Amino acid sequence: MKLRLGxxxxxxxxxxxxxxxxALTELGHxxxxxxxxxxGDVTSGSLLEAGGLGVFAAALRRALLEGEVDLVVHSLKDLPTAPVEGLVIAAVPERELPFDALCARDGLRLQDLSPLARVGTGSPRRAAQLRARRPDLTVVEIRGNVGTRLARVHGDATTQGDLDAVVLARAGLARLGRYDAATDTLDLLPAPGQGALAVECRSVDxxxxxxxxxLDHAETRACVTAERRVLAELEAGxxxxxxxxxxxxxxHLEFTAAVFNAEGTESVTARRSVPADTDPDALGREVAADLLAQGAAAVTPLGATRESQLEDFHHEKALWAPGTVEALVGRRVLLPRPEGPLAQAIRAAGAEVDAVPVTETRPLPFALPGRRDWLVLTSPVGVRMLTEAEVDLTDLADRIAVVGPATAAAVEATGARVDLVPPTKSDADALLAALPQDPASVLLAGSALASPRLADGLAERGWDVEVVHTxxxxxxxxxxxxxxxxxxxxVLVTAGSIARAVVDLLGMPDPHxxxxxxxxxxxxASDAVGLRVDAVAATQDGPGVVDALIRALTEENR
Structure with a gap:
């Protein structure tokens, strides 16, 4: 059989x-x-929504579903637990030893590191257990592939060694032939599925x-099934x-699972030893229930279904979708509006997006005045209401001004030309400042709930203002x-009406x-209904919103 392996x-x-x-070649394939x-399109669309996939797993799975390849291989510990329709994990080969390894200067072991020694890891699980065992160490969050991380200890031509040690997966080092870099095998509880691979193909093949x-190894599959079921039941990425x-x-099948707090000062642990023929999935459920009963949710936040891809060896940023932002990868954003370019732009930056409308648009009957000097439009919806009423925008005014790039794109899609877009922010104040000071006639067509700020500002300037609620x-x-x-x-609030609807429908958001x-x-409008605003987008398009999300989510209190 000829096979393309992605x-x-x-x-x-x-x-x-x-x-x-x-292994497949040995079998005659x-x-x-x-x-x-x-x-760029890897992080948009149904794959991401279906399983909370990160940019790396999604890239492989997209290629598989679209027929570019016949099978793919994942590091099982980094694979989201949610299944993807149309795909199946057809084999779990025998796993490598799933433990973590310390790679330290001068061949030191964990117990030999001096107080305040700097130890790097990208895994909160490892960091918590390191702090529990050696609270005198300085645990440093790091990113990068295996070579980059090892260079942080030993240095190379481009990187200065600034750490005393790093912690990496023993399996990854062994597969790369770099296990000689390990100076100590740690007794940390590994991640679910660590050391195992998943071979995935289409269900219909x-x-x-x-x-x-x-290639499937029955014992390995049983072990990782129990481990990953715990992760799924806890809804922890x-x-x-x-x-x-x-x-x-x-x-017997011996099983241990634990949940730690980030500081390493608290944990809950569940252990079982059951007959070898016990259903591993049921075992995982039982152990997860035990952890929750012991207060696991009070030890560390659980229940978020998003899956982070920011652990271990999946940090080669060159493989990220263009425009992916580290601060947004693994974050989940509520966008209270329908799917569209804005949702896609946020996903392309690395975040997960739930685009769920909380309001519905209701067209109003309207009559239009005669031709004006200016037509001002402040939302794509306003443009759509006019075009659905078969209004030619070019018949309404000599020039068209819009509040921002998104509305400009909607206007240009009708074949009309946009004459003015505020050069800085996308809001009524910026539009008011950008419009000419000399009086003119203007038609403002849009929502009946829109702020009167723009209309009042132009009227104070002496403009002849006609407001039409569409x-x-x-x-x-x-x-x-x-x-x-x-x-x-x-949560992204896209209009004043959205702010009111979010609070009315969903209640006040949690402080985080x-x-x-x-x-x-x-x-x-958000402030008026009690929402604490953390950042305001300078423009209403993807780049403006992504920049605001980065600012909001990288504040110290986040």
């Missing part, structure tokens, strides 16, 4: 895929490695599934400080697709949820 381009990913390719690189079944390790010993908005009766506030990192608004009027 792999990411990193050294570790190609090495892991190479192991699977070699012809295997071609196909490098899959993240592109029955013959391929049968071929891959020869791989960024959460959760450890789980199952193994077969003396005719639509209004009302809060929907229900938004079943919205999760609990605890599951979100930020950042509130970002599109312009000062939305900020004022």
């Amino acid at each position: 792999t990411r381009g990193s050294e570790l990913a190609r090495t892991q895929s190479g192991h699977v390719a070699a 012809e295997v071609e490695l196909v490098t899959i690189r993240s592109e 029955i013959s391929l599934r049968e071929a891959l079944a020869e 791989c960024a959460a400080p959760v450890g789980a390790y199952a193994r077969f010993a003396n005719g 639509y209004t908005t009302a809060t929907v009766t229900d938004a079943p697709d919205v999760l609990a506030w605890a599951d979100y990192d930020a 949820v950042a509130v970002v608004t599109l312009g000062e009027p939305s900020a004022a």
Whole structure:
């Protein structure tokens, strides 16, 4: 059988895929490695929504679903627990030892490191356990691939060694032939699925599934099934400080799982030793229930279904989708409006987006005045209301001004030309400042709920202002697709009516949820209903919103 095996381009990913390719070759199959690189559309659309996928797993799974490759290989500990329709994990080969390794200067072990020694890791699970064992150490958050992290200890031609040690997965080092860098094997509880690979293919490829079944290691699959079921039941992503390790010993399946707080000062642990033929999925559920009963949710925040891809060896930023921002990867944003370019732009920056309308647009009957000097439009919806009424925008005025790039794009899509867009912010004040000082006639067509600030400002200037309400908005009766506030990192308020609807429908957000608004009027409306505004987007397009989200989510209190 000729097979195309999709792999990411990193050294570790190609090495892991190479192991699977070699095993398949020994079975008589012809295997071609196909490098899959993240592109701008990887983080948009149904894949991300279906499983909370990160940019790396999504890139491989997209290629698989679209038929570019026949199978892909994942590091199982970094793979989201939610299944993806149309795909199946057809094989879990025998795992490497799933423990963590210390790579330190001068061959030092953990116990030999001096007080205040700087130890780097990108994993909250490792950081918590390191702090518990050695609270006198300085744990430093680091990013990068294996080589980059090791260079932080030993230095190289481009990196100065600024750490005393780093902690890496033993399995990754072994697969890369770099286990000689390890100076100590740590007794930290590993991540669920650590050391194991997942070979995934399309569900409908029955013959391929049968071929891959020869690579499946039953004991490994049983162990990782129990481990990952705990993660799924806790609804904790791989960024959460959760450890789980199952193994077969003396005719039993022995299983330990624990939840830690970030400081390493608190934890809850559950252990089981059950007959070897026990259902591993049921075992995972039982252990997760035990952890929750012991107060796991009070030890560390649980319940967020997002999955972080910011752990271990998946930090080669060159493989991220263009425009991906580290501060947004793994974050979940509530966008209370329909799917569209704005949601796609936020996803392309690395965040997960729930685009759920909380208001509905209701067209109003309207009559238009004669031709004016200016037509001013302040939202894409306002443009749509006119075009759906079969109004040619060019018949309404000599020139068209809009509040920002999104509205400009909507106007240009009709074939009309935009004559003025505020050069800085996308709000009524910026538009008012950008319009000419000399009096003119103007038509303001838009929402009946819009702030009168722009119309009043132009009238004070002596302009002949005609306001036409083409639509209004009302809060929907229900938004079943919205999760609990605890599951979100930020909410984007796109209009004053949205601010009111969010509070009316969902209640006040939790204190940790950042509130970002599109312009000062939305900020004022948010403030009026009790929402604390953390950042205001300078423009109403993707770049402006992404910049505001970064500012809001990188504040010290986040």
